[in-house]
Amino acid sequence: MRTKPLLIFVLFIGILxxxxxxxxxxxxxxxxxxxxxxxxxxxxGGKYHKGLKESDIALSITLKVGAILEKDPNFKVIYTRKxxxxxxxxxxxxxxxxxxxDLFVSIHCNAHNSQAHGAETFVLGLHANERNMEVAKKxxxxxxxxxxxxxxxxxxxxxxxxxxxGLSILQAEYLDQSIMLAGLIQNNFVNKLKRKDRxxxxxxxxxxxxxxxxxxxxxxxxxxxxxxxxxxxxxxxxNDMASSIADAVKSYRKNLALATSxxxxxxxxxxxxxxxIESTEEKIYEGVIFKVQLAASSRKLEPKPYNFKGxxxxxxxxxxxxxxxxxxxxxxxxxxxxxxxxxxxxxxxxSYVVAFRNGEKVKLADVLSDEPQ
Numbered sequence: 001m002r003t004k005p006l007l008i009f010v011l012f013i014g015i016l017x018x019x020x021x022x023x024x025x026x027x028x029x030x031x032x033x034x035x036x037x038x039x040x041x042x043x044x045g046g047k048y049h050k051g052l053k054e055s056d057i058a059l060s061i062t063l064k065v066g067a068i069l070e071k072d073p074n075f076k077v078i079y080t081r082k083x084x085x086x087x088x089x090x091x092x093x094x095x096x097x098x099x100x101x102d103l104f105v106s107i108h109c110n111a112h113n114s115q116a117h118g119a120e121t122f123v124l125g126l127h128a129n130e131r132n133m134e135v136a137k138k139x140x141x142x143x144x145x146x147x148x149x150x151x152x153x154x155x156x157x158x159x160x161x162x163x164x165x166g167l168s169i170l171q172a173e174y175l176d177q178s179i180m181l182a183g184l185i186q187n188n189f190v191n192k193l194k195r196k197d198r199x200x201x202x203x204x205x206x207x208x209x210x211x212x213x214x215x216x217x218x219x220x221x222x223x224x225x226x227x228x229x230x231x232x233x234x235x236x237x238x239n240d241m242a243s244s245i246a247d248a249v250k251s252y253r254k255n256l257a258l259a260t261s262x263x264x265x266x267x268x269x270x271x272x273x274x275x276x277i278e279s280t281e282e283k284i285y286e287g288v289i290f291k292v293q294l295a296a297s298s299r300k301l302e303p304k305p306y307n308f309k310g311x312x313x314x315x316x317x318x319x320x321x322x323x324x325x326x327x328x329x330x331x332x333x334x335x336x337x338x339x340x341x342x343x344x345x346x347x348x349x350x351s352y353v354v355a356f357r358n359g360e361k362v363k364l365a366d367v368l369s370d371e372p373q
Contacts, residue, residue, distance in 0.1 A: 031076035032103075032253050034069060035096040035211070038062035038079070039108035042086025047111040049223040054109040055084065057232050061220060062107045064242030069249060093211040097349045103181065103249065104215035109232060110222045117225040118196030119189040122217040123178040177214035181252045185218060188244035195221065212344060218245065273342045283333040288367050289356045290336035291315070291326035294348045298322060309346045326354070333368070 038059040040046035046054030063082065069075040078099050080092045096104045110120075182200040189195040198219075220241050223229040231237035294308065300323050301307045303314035308325065316325045327348075328339040336353050343351040355367045 032074055033076045033078065033099055033101040034103045034105065034249060035078045035080065035099060035101045036062045036066050037092050037104065037106040038081055039106055041081050041084055044086055047109060047223055049111060049229060052223045052229050052233050054223060057109050057223070057238070058107045059084065061238050061242050064238055065105070065107070065245045068242060068246035072250070074253065094349070096211040096213060101211075101213050103252070104211040104213055105245070105249070106215070106217040107245070108217060108219050110219040111224045112222055113224070115225050117222050117228045118198040119186065119221050120198035120201055120219045121182040121185050122201050122219070123175060123182050124202065124215065174214040177256070178216055180255065181214060181248065182216045184248035184251050185216065185245055188248050192244055193240050212349065270342070273338055277335050277338055281334065284331050285333060285367060285370070286331065287357055288331055290328070290330055290333060291354055291356070292328050292336060292340045292343050292351050293354045294325045294327050294343060294351050296322045296324045301325065309348070311343060311346055327351070
């Protein structure tokens with residue numbers, strides 16, 4: 001069922017307003033960090049239509065959003081790119097993670113083989129329908145332009161909804177906040193700019209999965225629509241879109257300030273991970289052991305939870321002069337993906353999955369190229 005942004009807006013304002021009567025401590029000394037991601041760039045121009053280039057228009061709107069927010073001392077803006085350069089999808093999320101950002105906002109333009117028009121804003125989720133899946137696939141296929149994509153996105157198949165098993169486990173903790181921001185953005189597009197409402201939607205965008213905070217992806221409009229393409233390519237259109245997005249981010253921050261500490265900072269728990277593992281289909285690779293590599297150090301640490309931010313099931317190997325520490329041990333690839341998600345939430349944002357066969361580390365991409373049992 002389609003949910004109107006105005007309804008989302010009203011519901012969340014009502015919920016958050018009720019929090020105003022609850023005592024809470026709000027840290028107003030630190031700036032609110034927003035990572036702005038201009039879609040595509042460099043060798044990936046995104047969508048083209050009659051001289052219109054998505055990467056250029058997305059960058060222009062993104063820089064304008066940033067310029068508005070940077071005038072407010074409450075905000076700190078970080079850009080994944082400020083020029084026409086190519087940035088890997090996993091690095092875009094990593095930029096936000098390293099900054100411990102409060103929001104991740106990715107800005108794009110749409111295209112279609114018809115005169116479709118209107119704006120839509122996505123949050124991370126499984127593809128609700130074929131159209132959402134097609135939009136996500138087109139954005140995600142950029143990974144094939146990246147070096148070493150087999151390792152960086154091991155096991156991911158843009159054509160398969162099953163590739164997103166586990167992708168939204170952590171983001172589910174922030175889903176309410178992501179939907180609230182998406183609703184505020186759509187509300188501004190529709191009510192202030194009179195753009196056609198294509199609503200708030202869920203789809204499996206890799207760039208949203210890579211970031212560990214509330215995140216949205218905005219499709220500002222269709223370059224393939226004669227009027228809308230010209231509007232997005234104009235100074236007025238770009239200023240309008242940027243102002244609407246920046247105003248929504250400011251409103252989001254004000255609304256969030258009313259929420260309780262738990263609502264502001266959701267935390268995934270061990271119980272939630274275990275429940276997700278129980279409910280996720282197994283993907284067993286016989287003769288292979290997957291682990292999550294947490295860290296490498298010249299120091300030898302006892303494999304106890306107090307040394308690893310509460311994580312259990314810790315093992316280690318010594319390779320040359322380094323001790324390498326691992327979390328988990330399973331032949332189920334879906335399970336280890338969920339454990340990696342939990343490890344990143346617990347404070348290991350650079351952790352990744354490694355594979356062993358007969359006690360020897362092997363290339364993960366080679367393992368995943370074989371069909372599971």
